Amino acid sequence: MFTRQDAIDLDANDPLAKYRERFIFADSEVCYLDGNSLGRLPKSTVESINTFLIEGWGTKIVDGWAEWIDKAETTGDLIGRAALGAAAGQTLAMDTTSVNFYRLVRAAISARPGRRTIITDEANFPTDRYIMQGIADELDLNLVVIPNDLQPHAAGEEFSDELVTTEILKPYLTEDVALVTLSVVAYRSGALHDVKEITDLVRESGALMVWDASHAVGAVDLQFDRNGVDLAVGCTYKYGNSGPGSPAWLYVSKRIQSEIQMPIQGWFAQRNQFLMGSKFEQTEGMRGFQIASPSIVGLLCIDEGFGMIEEASISAINKKASKGTEMMIELFDQWLAPLGFELVTPRDSTRRGGHISIYHPAAAQIARGLRDDMKVIPDYRAPNSIRLAISPLATSYVEVFEGFERIRDYTISEKLKDLDISGVKVS
Numbered sequence: 001m002f003t004r005q006d007a008i009d010l011d012a013n014d015p016l017a018k019y020r021e022r023f024i025f026a027d028s029e030v031c032y033l034d035g036n037s038l039g040r041l042p043k044s045t046v047e048s049i050n051t052f053l054i055e056g057w058g059t060k061i062v063d064g065w066a067e068w069i070d071k072a073e074t075t076g077d078l079i080g081r082a083a084l085g086a087a088a089g090q091t092l093a094m095d096t097t098s099v100n101f102y103r104l105v106r107a108a109i110s111a112r113p114g115r116r117t118i119i120t121d122e123a124n125f126p127t128d129r130y131i132m133q134g135i136a137d138e139l140d141l142n143l144v145v146i147p148n149d150l151q152p153h154a155a156g157e158e159f160s161d162e163l164v165t166t167e168i169l170k171p172y173l174t175e176d177v178a179l180v181t182l183s184v185v186a187y188r189s190g191a192l193h194d195v196k197e198i199t200d201l202v203r204e205s206g207a208l209m210v211w212d213a214s215h216a217v218g219a220v221d222l223q224f225d226r227n228g229v230d231l232a233v234g235c236t237y238k239y240g241n242s243g244p245g246s247p248a249w250l251y252v253s254k255r256i257q258s259e260i261q262m263p264i265q266g267w268f269a270q271r272n273q274f275l276m277g278s279k280f281e282q283t284e285g286m287r288g289f290q291i292a293s294p295s296i297v298g299l300l301c302i303d304e305g306f307g308m309i310e311e312a313s314i315s316a317i318n319k320k321a322s323k324g325t326e327m328m329i330e331l332f333d334q335w336l337a338p339l340g341f342e343l344v345t346p347r348d349s350t351r352r353g354g355h356i357s358i359y360h361p362a363a364a365q366i367a368r369g370l371r372d373d374m375k376v377i378p379d380y381r382a383p384n385s386i387r388l389a390i391s392p393l394a395t396s397y398v399e400v401f402e403g404f405e406r407i408r409d410y411t412i413s414e415k416l417k418d419l420d421i422s423g424v425k426v427s
């Protein structure tokens with residue numbers, strides 16, 4: 001039996017506990033379990049942005065560009081160092097994940113001429129799937145979608161944990177495949193792919209692998225350099241705590257930078273940018289992958305969020321994410337399984353990120369009620385899943401414990417008793 005005292009003890013022994021007070025808590029009674037959608041606001045971000053507005057933009061005006069011009073690279077290097085296990089000169093912080101994803105996928109396809117098949121999985125994040133569909137139509141390619149949606153495909157089938165293993169992927173890897181793309185952590189089930197094994201397998205087949213690490217970055221120790229990753233994208237606003245719409249990042253391994261050509265040739269990628277030459281000539285290194293003016297306010301928010309990750313260390317953060325999701329699964333078994341919830345996240349802690357996903361036929365109503373009546377912020381995904389996250393720097397174990405207590409209490413409360421959930425299939 002996992003008790004409140006166990007959660008209190010975990011907090012007392014948590015080396016990251018001190019970071020919690022560095023975030024803004026507008027309502028201390030709220031259990032915020034949605035850090036996998038949007039992280040909390042660091043206090044230092046408020047200070048940094050205010051200072052920039054008054055002393056940076058406000059004072060220096062256009063002269064400020066002298067110090068801001070390379071900021072996509074320096075902030076990119078910080079993200080690489082703090083969270084990706086990437087040496088300098090391989091990460092850029094810019095634009096959105098979707099736009100960066102489009103660029104890397106297009107560039108990877110061009111780097112494998114003659115190959116006409118591209119692969120993703122059904123469980124991938126919608127923007128990735130839609131962009132892949134668009135590119136397949138645009139270039140008349142064969143798009144293969146591995147069937148692993150967690151809803152059962154046939155009667156009697158179990159929920160899928162959405163993991164694509166090398167055994168599942170291997171039969172798809174013909175000589176016609178240019179590119180495979182998956183999410184490091186599946187956005188719904190929370191399953192964590194074996195990045196190294198899959199990248200190695202795809203490389204052996206002659207194709208390129210693009211990873212979307214949006215749901216992993218800042219919770220999982222990614223070690224891109226060590227794992228031999230070639231291409232990856234991700235966001236900064238979830239476990240990176242960098243704010244809504246903060247710039248995303250892209251990673252291009254030094255190993256393949258000379259093979260990669262961006263589909264948009266913008267002026268920031270031009271050699272001797274301010275000579276404003278008549279013909280495009282791509283400059284060396286990561287700057288050659290940048291398109292245009294970076295959002296300085298956004299990048300400064302990233303500096304605060306990822307600066308804190310660097311200080312705390314991604315390995316300590318990853319340990320807390322594992323411990324926190326393990327505690328959630330214990331509480332799930334203790335309180336929620338008997339109430340008709342199902343767990344779809346892997347129980348193996350090496351195969352999870354910072355969130356778990358649970359199913360219930362009345363998930364939509366429960367998620368609504370938790371927000372309206374119980375001061376718990378979960379994340380609801382149609383048709384019937386609730387995602388619950390621990391954001392290791394901002395969330396305490398007691399906050400998670402109380403959140404689960406309230407989910408239990410709300411589900412057995414009178415309010416749900418009259419709900420007609422017949423006809424909604426749980427398993």
Ligand SMILES: Cc1ncc(COP(=O)(O)O)c(C=O)c1O
Pocket residue numbers: 096097098099125127128183187212213214215235248
């Ligand atoms: C896995 C994944 N990819 C891409 C995106 C889209 O990000 P953006 O809106 O920055 O393009 C998200 C957003 O949550 C995501 O979770």
